[in-house]
Amino acid sequence: MRTADKIEAPRGALRYMRPDDMGAVAFKAAIERVPGLEASQIDDIIIGCAFPETEQGFNLGRFIAQRAALPNSVPGCTVNRFCSSGIQTIGMAHQAIVAGHADIIIAGGAESMSLIPMGGDYLAPNPEMIVEAPQAYCTMGITADKVAQEYHISREDQDAFALRTHKRALAAIQQGLFMK
Secondary structure, eight states: OOOGGGOSSOOOTTTTSOHHHHHHHHHHHHHHTSTTOOGGGOOEEEEEOSSOOGGGOSOHHHHHHHHTTOOTTSOEEEEOBTBTHHHHHHHHHHHHHHTTSOSOEEEEEOOOTTTSOTTOSSOOOOHHHHHHOGGGGOOHHHHHHHHHHHTTOOHHHHHHHHHHHHHHHHHHHHTTOSOO
8 A cells, every 4th residue: 555645646545545456346347236146157357547556557357357247257458548437348348349359348547646656657758759759658637628728618518518417327327328
């Protein structure tokens, strides 16, 4: 466990919880919500992580499967596509299922913004990349600002879009389109 002075987010009930342990809780709950599903039926675990290091390092997908007490026959992998890592894993799972390579996959993302600082624990960019393509190290916050500026998207428009999205999600939940 990290000391309080290294914690990126100083508050919150889960700030000291490891991503592999938190993921295990989510996995167990997800499996329990599917009637008749045996853990041995799961073909793969695919977890996205933008900064797979320190507490969320190595093969986080496999570690979450192990912490959830899934059988050793259930593999796991970790995908890094920065901020879209979790959504990438869902796309990969979908592709595998549609192609007939799998029937049941747990996919998603895991990231502890409390334990792992933005940019990772030790940022060491390639010196030539910094000169040749500094945008490669651009954060999503800066990217969002640039996209909003280029396409003339105001803060009010962004807030309205977010509100509309939440209302649609709530309506879908109330219609039973999502599991509760």
